Amino acid sequence: MSSRNNNNHWTGGNRIELLENGEQFFPRVFDAIRKARREVIVETFILFEDKVGLQLHAAMREAAQRGVKIDLMIDGFGSPDLSREFIEGLTSAGVKVRVFDPGQRFMGQRLNVFRRMHRKIVVVDGERAFVGGINYSADHLLDFGPKAKQDYAVELAGPIVGEIHQFVLRAIALGGKGAGWFRRRLKLAPPENQVRAGEADAMFVTRDNRRHTNDIERQYRAAIRAARKRIVIANAYFFPGYLLIKELRRAARRGVDVRLVLQGEPDMPIVKTAASMLYHHLLHAGVRIYEYCDRPLHGKVALMDDRWSTVGSSNLDPLSLSLNLEANVIVRDAAFNQVLWERMDRLMQHSCKQVEAADLASEWSGWRLVRSFFVFHILRWYPALLGRLPRHAPRLTPAEATDLASRRDSGRSDSAGGATRTEAA
Structure with a gap:
């Protein structure tokens, strides 16, 4: 798009x-x-x-x-x-x-x-x-x-x-x-x-569904590509497109500290199920995943390195990235970035469970392979497919x-x- x-x-x-x-x-x-x-x-x-x-x-x-x-x-x-x-x-x-x-x-x-x-x-x-x-x-x-x-x-x-x-x-x-x-x-x-x-x-x-169909996602991807030190994304509904997942994996492999804060106590079980389908793919590349467990996470915030931050309404899921009307503010300021980092660090330290590869080891490897195949193709094609829905x-x-x-x-x-x-x- x-x-x-x-x-x-x-x-x-x-x-x-x-x-x-x-x-x-x-x-x-x-x-x-x-x-x-x-x-x-x-x-x-x-x-x-x-x-x-x-x-x-x-x-x-x-x-x-x-x-x-x-x-x-x-x-x-x-x-x-x-x-x-x-x-x-x-x-x-x-x-x-x-x-x-x-x-x-x-x-x-x-x-x-x-x-x-x-x-x-x-x-x-x-x-x-x-x-x-x-x-x-x-x-x-x-x-x-x-x-x-x-x-x-x-x-x-x-x-x-x-x-x-x-x-x-x-x-x-x-x-x-x-x-x-x-x-x-x-x-x-x-x-x-x-x-x-x-x-x-x-x-x-x-x-929107006319002239700015992927502006928010493009800003995320550009910031991830530019990151050299750290990436923290806290997002309630996480099932982004293939390109964003690829950028996160690339960042982790080049030594960036990439952390995701996702729902551990979701308001809808399918939210955690969808996100967890990506866990193996992300952990294998070095991405660290934290599940927020105090109550349902509803935030849509992120920070990259020491200056870039965003707060807004956009989840990183098919509805927000391909269908809904959304608005985010992106901030370039060291002081604001530090405040957001301190809030996210406190969440990860005191209210989250870090997901380890060993936690997923009980899954049958054959099923994991089949599931990864389908998830890969869903992530690759869903933005274009959803974009074909009627644009009233x-x-x-x-x-x-x-x-x-x-x-x-x-x-x-x-x-x-x-x-x-x-x-x-």
Whole structure:
């Protein structure tokens, strides 16, 4: 798959802070919304009507009532169960709630499972932004219990925020009112903040199904090829394409310390099964594999050497690399890289089990050979095969025109909706 009109470039002068889990992320976002002066744009895959979703609801509603322009985009598959009261509480205050491809139910099931809007982005006043993997649901808080997710996001200030702001405005325009509306909106938008806020270089990289089909994966592969000292990738859903696996193996063989932090307590068993099919192939090349065992890992972060890092929404699996709409921030900064390395090192030291070749020795060698043959060909061909699935034009539909508010009418409970929806869907 090629990437046409690639506009990825480094932007200097940014301040970037790593936020770990909902305990750090949610207060920052809600506070930024409460302090907004002009505009808030929120994109998220999952929004549940639980204690976190209700706090976001209250913050957006209060900001809208004092005149702040609020745009909320949710995914029709990831956030299907919001009540009529929840939606109307926002729209009655002036919040624009849009649904990405809401779809219809068949026999109680939603069929629009592919090409989802999987991004998690917040932009406030064109001056402050948040990008990462954290959804608006209580399972991103430690008090949720053993199934609470381990995850990351970044808060950004500086010129890169202007680029993210333009992107989310364009996403609203192209999914709904068109390019003419986008140009008019830009004329009304306040000047972007171009004042330096820090020393970090940043790049905002997205994946779509038209012009940027493999931008995020290409950035990963380029950084792996350039690595000379260390590579650490922590990714919840790990089943990348053949080219990325080949680059990891090459890096390990040339002496780079290559480490993968993967799920040891997955939210879905198939996630660990898929990743473990690659273990022999990677361990044999010298890649070190750690399984995070405290609770489900949901993060999508990586670092290479002493300066390159990335945090975002993109998993390294077929859905994220070949189908979903994703967004990552790539950072070139030694201080940020060091912070991320310390967090990853702490995870590996205290919350992970390192997978050794001896742990896999009990597998029958003949079965391992057959399985490796099929895995090799799946990895080699799945990006092209998935790319052939229909590329429907994304639709943003006003929430009141969808069936999102049908949950309470059909008697489905909040807890049931929150407990069954998973990120890989």
